[in-house]
Each structure stands twice: as structure tokens, then as C-alpha cells.
């Protein structure tokens with residue numbers, strides 16, 4: 001007869017369940033930070049890649065690999081890396097692909113924190129040159145072999161549209177790599193790799209996961225271009241935890257239905273705002289008045305996205321009155337959730353820019369960015385119309 005086990009041993013081991021022979025209906029979740037081996041032969045087999053096994057959560061987890069398969073699939077890329085945030089994807093990419101004396105030619109109209117990160121690289125001898133990415137001659141003038149050309153498909157916050165095929169041709173001609181931050185467009189509206197980009201970055205924190213529940217990022221491209229960032233991400237711990245990967249993959253299941261609805265609503269709201277007497281410029285690439293409307297028709301698929309921006313008078317108090325008069329649309333300094341939300345770039349995403357650069361981008365105190373969600377479009381129209389009376 002076996003010796004009865006002690007209370008503590010039972011507490012540690014008794015719950016171990018058999019894995020069912022049939023699979024669960026949803027993706028399994030593996031929270032373990034470390035994995036066990038039967039013997040040293042199994043350790044060798046896993047390290048040598050003969051068996052797909054997990055070792056330690058920083059090196060890789062089944063939920064991260066699942067998310068990477070999803071990202072590679074959605075973008076039609078050879079390889080993908082999932083990261084702890086969109087910024088972590090950019091950091092891994094920069095650390096792997098830049099050297100002292102290297103150059104990043106970047107759109108001036110990028111997410112402010114991306115510019116902040118490029119500023120950090122100056123200490124390592126990396127030069128960041130800001131350009132108007134819609135001016136192909138200006139871009140060409142700064143590119144040289146080995147440069148990274150960094151643009152956003154739909155820029156934050158002015159919704160300028162990058163001419164991806166033209167920029168890809170320029171980058172190829174000059175021996176540079178085209179890196180596209182596709183966060184606002186998502187693979188629903190744009191697949192930059194198919195348009196010639198070398199690497200695509202996503203903040204899955206936004207529309208791709210879609211529910212304001214996770215901080216998560218990703219990088220997709222050719223295997224030889226993703227391998228370097230993967231190594232850096234594993235060594236530096238820029239990788240996401242399994243729960244974030246699981247939530248991100250679940251959220252992405254509804255990407256197409258969410259964006260189909262939200263983009264259609266965004267177009268209606270943009271048309272409404274454009275005719276409102278209290279609203280100045282409206283920035284939405286689906287409007288014929290937008291400077292990149294023709295580019296948007298070529299570069300974007302299935303509509304023009306769920307982000308738009310509009311300008312109220314450049315007075316802080318007018319904006320405050322408008323915000324206080326809204327009922328459901330709240331000031332949330334992110335984007336891409338199921339709720340329609342507003343943000344104010346001058347005091348949030350672009351707060352760290354020097355005032356002169358903010359001004360040059362036109363980000364005055366009345367500039368607002370709208371992330372369109374899944375509410376009934378009529379309710380949103382009515383709410384905006386009502387709140388504009390307070391401006």
C-alpha cells in the first residue's frame with residue numbers, strides 16, 4: 001500500500017487534471033511562467049527545435065505563439081512577433097535594426113510617443129529625420145542605404161494617408177526598409193506587406209483587440225527581418241504575458257464586424273461634422289475634401305477607417321463646455337474600443353512635443369480626435385449635435 005501523502009504535498013499536487021482527449025471550443029489559456037521536462041533528452045529536443053516545447057515564459061508561450069500565427073495570417077506575413085505593447089514592438093525593431101550612425105526617416109505626423117522613442121535613440125548615435133511623408137521628393141532626399149523609413153498608414157491624429165506602394169518603391173530603390181505602423185487601419189483596412197512594406201507594426205491595444213482590455217503589440221514581416229527583433233524582445237522581456245495574448249486573440253475574432261460598422265458610422269459622422277457651422281476642418285480620408293482622399297481610395301480597403309478628427313474654435317473653455325455636454329462619448333486617451341471616445345492630442349498623445357512642433361502640426365486647443373465605436377449612428381449624431389450647442 002502506498003504511503004498516504006501529507007497535507008502540503010496534496011495541496012501542491014492533487015489538483016493536476018488530465019488534459020481532455022478532445023479540444024476545448026475556445027483557445028486554451030496557459031498562464032504558466034515555466035514548463036516541466038520528463039528528462040534531459042526532452043530538454044535537448046526542445047532547445048534544438050526537434051519538438052515544439054515551451055521552456056520559460058519570456059522565451060515563448062503557447063498563447064504568444066497563437067497570437068503570432070494570427071498576426072502573420074492577418075497580414076499575410078512570413079513571421080510575426082507579439083510584444084507587450086505597440087511601443088515594445090517599435091523598440092525591439094529599432095534595437096535590432098539600427099546601429100550607431102543609422103538613420104530613421106520618419107513622418108513628422110507620427111504618434112507623439114514614437115517621436116519620443118526616436119529621441120531616446122539619439123544617445124546611441126541614431127539620427128531621426130522628420131519629413132512630410134506625403135511629399136515623396138522630400139522622403140527620397142533623406143533616404144540612404146540602410147535607413148529605416150517609418151510611416152503610419154493613417155497618421156495620428158491628422159489621418160494623413162501614406163502612399164504605401166510609392167513609399168515602398170522609393171525605399172527599395174534607395175536600399176532602405178519601409179516600416180509601417182498600421183494601428184489605425186488594422187489589417188481590415190490595409191495590409192502594408194502586400195503593398196510592398198518590409199515590416200508592419202500594430203498596437204493591438206487599439207482596434208485589433210478592440211475592447212480597451214489589454215496592452216499589446218505586434219510586428220510582422222519576412223522571417224529574416226523579424227528574427228532580430230524577436231531575439232531582442234526575448235532578451236529584454238518586451239514580450240506579452242499569456243493573458244494579454246489570449247484576450248487579444250479573442251478580441252481580434254470580431255475585428256471585421258466591428259470595423260465594418262464603425263467605419264460606416266465614421267463616414268456618416270464626418271459628413272455631418274463637415275457641414276456643422278460650429279466645426280472648422282474635419283479630417284477624415286473618406287471625405288472628398290481630405291487632401292489624401294485619392295490616395296486613400298488606392299491604399300485602403302473596405303472603407304476609410306473608424307478614426308476622424310475635427311476642429312472646434314481654438315479655445316480650451318469651448319472644448320470643456322463641449323466635453324461636459326456629451327452624454328456617452330467620453331474623453332478617453334486611447335482609441336479603438338467598442339465605445340465612441342474623444343481624445344485631445346494637444347494635452348495627451350502629443351503633449352510631449354515642443355509647442356512649436358505641435359503648432360506646426362496644427363494641434364491647437366480646439367483639435368479633437370474621435371474614435372468611433374459600435375453605438376447606433378443616430379444616437380451618436382444626436383449626441384454630437386446637442387453637445388455642439390454648448391460650444
Ligand SMILES: Cc1ncc(COP(=O)(O)O)c(C=O)c1O
Pocket residue numbers: 085086087088111152156181183184203204205215216217334
Ligand atoms: C499609431 C500608434 N502607434 C503606436 C502606439 C503605441 O501603442 P501602445 O500604446 O500599445 O504601446 C499608439 C498608441 O496610441 C498609436 O496610436
